[in-house]
Amino acid sequence: MRIGHGYDIHRLVTGRPLVLGGVTIPHTHGLDGHSDADALTHAVCDSLLGALALPDIGHFFPNTDARWKGVNSQVLLREVVAQLRVRGWRVGNVDVSLIAEKPKIAPHIPEMRRTLAASMEVPVDAVGIQATTNEKVGAIGREEAIAAFAVCLVERTNRE
Numbered sequence: 197m198r199i200g201h202g203y204d205i206h207r208l209v210t211g212r213p214l215v216l217g218g219v220t221i222p223h224t225h226g227l228d229g230h231s232d233a234d235a236l237t238h239a240v241c242d243s244l245l246g247a248l249a250l251p252d253i254g255h256f257f258p259n260t261d262a263r264w265k266g267v268n269s270q271v272l273l274r275e276v277v278a279q280l281r282v283r284g285w286r287v288g289n290v291d292v293s294l295i296a297e298k299p300k301i302a303p304h305i306p307e308m309r310r311t312l313a314a315s316m317e318v319p320v321d322a323v324g325i326q327a328t329t330n331e332k333v334g335a336i337g338r339e340e341a342i343a344a345f346a347v348c349l350v351e352r353t354n355r356e
């Protein structure tokens with residue numbers, strides 16, 4: 197098996213939906229970006245790509261490509277898992293730390309876990325998500341951005 201690590205941060209702006217872990221969360225602000233700006237899912241994607249020493253999601257899904265404008269990031273995650281599969285790897289487990297001052301994330305975690313697990317074709321108990329605030333410190337604490345860290349294990353399959 198191999199380990200991977202990913203990180204992402206997106207700015208909070210008005211006039212955008214807030215999508216995290218594939219779940220649209222009611223809030224006054226949303227994350228800005230070319231895709232749906234789902235920082236949590238992007239961190240997971242980068243952890244999986246990193247585990248195989250592949251380039252980051254910006255390489256696979258450039259923000260200059262109109263195909264990825266407004267795209268649901270679960271589509272990107274499914275494509276990343278397909279990239280693993282063709283190389284003979286599958287997802288073992290993923291663990292995410294989400295850092296958001298507002299809104300309250302905890303009520304949405306079960307649906308995020310189910311959504312990510314479905315996209316990665318793993319059991320729900322292979323997807324951990326913890327959410328914390330930044331204790332009002334810095335840009336995240338001022339509600340200017342939301343960030344996520346992810347680690348994963350990937351395992352060799354027999355398909356190669």
Ligand code: MG
Pocket residue numbers: 204205206229233234235238
């Ligand atoms: Mg991103």
